[in-house]
Amino acid sequence: MDHFLYQDGALCAEDVPVAEIAAQVGTPFYCYSTATLERHFRLFDEALDGTDHLVCYAMKAASNQAILKTLAALGAGMDVVSGGEYARAKAAGVPGERIVFSGVGKTHEEIHAALSGGIRQFNVESEPEMAVINEVALSLGMRAPITVRVNPNVDAKTHAKIATGKSENKFGIPISRAREVYAHAASLPGIEVVGIDVHIGSQLTQLEPFKLAYEKVAELTEALRADGHDIRRLDLGGGLGIPYERSNTAPPLPVEYGQMVKETLGHLGCEIEIEPGRLIAGNAGIMVSKVIYVKEGEDRQFMILDGAMNDLIRPAMYEAHHDIVPVQEPEPGAAPTTYDIVGPVCETGDTFAKGRAMPTVAPGDLVAFRSAGAYGAVMASEYNTRPLIPEVLVHGDQFAVIRPRPTFEEMINRDTIPEWL
Incomplete structure (x- = not known):
């Protein structure tokens, strides 16, 4: 469920007409619903x-x-994957x-910043990484709390580019080596083992892959406890x-x-952490x-938008x-029309949909891409010197621009000209 619904013939974000935001902010832009963010977080927390x-x-x-x-x-x-995200979380x-x-x-540098600023745990992905965490922790006179990310070799049955739990993927250590790696971790004076980490991929649409992975984690938990790990x-x-x-x-x-989760892991008495993002x-x-235009091709119609693949x-990337x-x-x-929906970037790949049947549109009309709140703005670029598009947050009948669109001058002025030019 979300809070983007038609009211009196107009798509609204909560109680704000989307066209009203467009008139003030310009297009393209991202729009987020506070009520939806809060609802989805509570669904996980209550689960x-x-x-x-x-x-x-x-x-x-x-x-x-x-x-x-x-x-x-x-x-x-917050689950962070870079020093920049850590700094963002702290700033928030x-x-x-x-x-x-x-x-x-x-x-x-990232490990040092996190240890100095406070961290719940590092989810360790390799033995070389563990060695660096140990070294940095000792230099600060600390012990770093860690879990080890195990790779359970479970097929998440999702897109190949977002699967992370198979043996061919770069993530974690093979679960078959876990006891050996945990024994090594216990020997390092700057390391405090607190648990186990597993993540098998994104956009999973079945529970069975999770269940298979978590059953393996349950077995590993009992084996590691038998080895003396807390x-x-x-x-x-x-x-x-x-x-x-x-x-x-x-x-x-x-x-x-x-x-x-409760059925597969509840008997272990462990604290459970989950890291939802997309949902x-x-x-x-x-x-x-x-x-911008509706263009007649030889055997198709193109709907050309002002939003593009860089937005x-x-x-x-993922089809x-x-x-x-x-x-x-x-x-x-109303009878639908079939379009290839494309952007203005000079790439054939700048295509959002092919052969998409939808209500007929005309130049100047506004369209909305649903389910675009995750991996949209964060993956955007300034390719073709196109400004990063604004982000807007709605709260009831109010909205605010939470990231403005930069001007061309601001973009160009970030470049530095060498003195010899």
Whole structure:
């Protein structure tokens, strides 16, 4: 469920007409719903009622300060994967004890910053990384809390570019080596083992891959405890999918996921951490764009928008589907038109949809890309010297620009000309 609905023939973000935002902000832009962000976080939090748990929002999905503050106010932790994300979380007022640091390539500088500023744990991905964490912790006179990310070799049955739990993927250590690696961790004076980490991929639409991975984690927990390790925390990652196509069967609900977690891991008495990103932010955001031209091709019509692949790269990168709807509600029974929906960037890959049947549009009309709140603005670029598009947050009948569109002058002035030119 989201809060982008037609009211009196106009698409609204909560109680604000989207066309009203477009008139003031210009197009294209991203628009987020506070009510949807809050609802989706609470669904996860309530799904784990009865367990000691922390919901850590995966910031890589959408990391604007306003979004982070909205979630932090509800008690969310944060899952960060870079020094920049760590700095963003801290700037949003999230305390270090609610920040988990993931990622395969943590640098010496990032580890130092996180230990100095406070961190709940590092999710360690390799033995070389563990050695650096130990070294930095000792230099600060500290012990670094860690989990080890294990790779359970489970097929997440998702897109190959967002699968992370198979043996061929770069993430974690093979679960078959876990006892050996934990024994090594216990021998390092700057390391404090607190638990186990696992994350098998993103946009999962079935519970079975999670269940298979978590059953392996349960077995490993008992084996490591038998070896003398104090395993008290299980970080289960994120990955639960969202319905990008409204006509498709919906993925499992957070409450169903939470019940499965309790059934597979509840007997261990561990604190549970989960790291949802897409399911919290995805349906909480739309991208709004304007039709520039409708072009007649030899065997098709092209809908050419002012939004492009640099603004929303998911269709070009992942062949991802987004429902695209007119901002002005079509008349009931209106005949659809079939379009190839494209942007103005000089790439054939700048295509959002091919052969998409939808209500007829004309130049100047506004359309909205649904389910664009996750991996939209955060993956945008200035390719073709196109400005990063604004982000807008709606709260009831109010809205605010939470990231403005830069001017061409601001973009150009970031370049520095060498003295010899």
